[in-house]
Amino acid sequence: DGGITQSPKYLFRKEGQNVTLSCEQNLNHDAMYWYRQDPGQGLRLIYYSQIVNDFQKGDIAEGYSVSREKKESFPLTVTSAQKNPTAFYLCASSIGQGQPQHFGDGTRLSIL
Amino acid sequence: GQQLNQSPQSMFIQEGEDVSMNCTSSSIFNTWLWYKQDPGEGPVLLIALYKAGELTSNGRLTAQFGITRKDSFLNISASIPSDVGIYFCAGPAYSGAGSYQLTFGKGTKLSVIP
Numbered sequence: 001d002g003g004i005t006q007s008p009k010y011l012f013r014k015e016g017q018n019v020t021l022s023c024e025q026n027l028n029h030d031a032m033y034w035y036r037q038d039p040g041q042g043l044r045l046i047y048y049s050q051i052v053n054d055f056q057k058g059d060i061a062e063g064y065s066v067s068r069e070k071k072e073s074f075p076l077t078v079t080s081a082q083k084n085p086t087a088f089y090l091c092a093s094s095i096g097q098g099q100p101q102h103f104g105d106g107t108r109l110s111i112l
Numbered sequence: 113g114q115q116l117n118q119s120p121q122s123m124f125i126q127e128g129e130d131v132s133m134n135c136t137s138s139s140i141f142n143t144w145l146w147y148k149q150d151p152g153e154g155p156v157l158l159i160a161l162y163k164a165g166e167l168t169s170n171g172r173l174t175a176q177f178g179i180t181r182k183d184s185f186l187n188i189s190a191s192i193p194s195d196v197g198i199y200f201c202a203g204p205a206y207s208g209a210g211s212y213q214l215t216f217g218k219g220t221k222l223s224v225i226p
Binding site: 004006040041042043045048050090092094097098099100101102103104105106108 | 143145147152153154155156157160200202204211212213214216217218219221
């Protein structure tokens with residue numbers, strides 16, 4: 001089945017540590033996205049990529065970094081500079097910008 | 113940037129009741145999307161609308177693309193416990209340099225009382 005796979009489902013980070021969240025898609029989509037969702041909140045865009053080797057900051061990029069070396073993969077690194085990283089992180093992909101996005105099942109990040 | 117306003121923010125209904133929620137924008141949209149997010153999961157696309165006035169159904173769900181192109185409505189008939197979740201509207205908003213970015217409402221949280 002085609003889809004988006006996020007891993008791990010749950011992740012714990014120690015203070016001062018960088019962690020990387022994985023996102024892989026086999027839908028052959030050009031565009032990929034990372035969102036952050038806090039309890040009772042909507043989706044806030046962290047980074048997006050329209051094509052391989054290119055990505056743009058979203059509304060809340062500070063403390064995060066991404067790479068897009070392959071079409072299928074768009075990993076997100078939560079750096080130690082992100083002071084409030086506890087949240088639910090969602091990855092999505094679409095055929096192109098402005099098109100319906102398909103989401104993974106999310107990664108819940110917590111601080112130890 | 114452009115914002116989508118969803119209402120209500122949350123609702124509690126009795127099983128079997130019909131549900132209605134809406135989404136409005138200050139700008140015109142050419143596409144309206146409705147997603148559902150189950151607890152602890154990612155949002156899933158329910159219905160996509162591409163034409164003003166369009167009425168589209170997906171089982172017990174019906175969505176409409178408002179004539180003004182600034183609003184959309186989602187109705188759920190005869191609600192059941194598995195309808196519980198957060199419903200998001202979304203639409204492509206112009207983000208400059210000829211590109212569009214999908215903008216999401218903040219969601220309507222639905223609780224169904226058995």
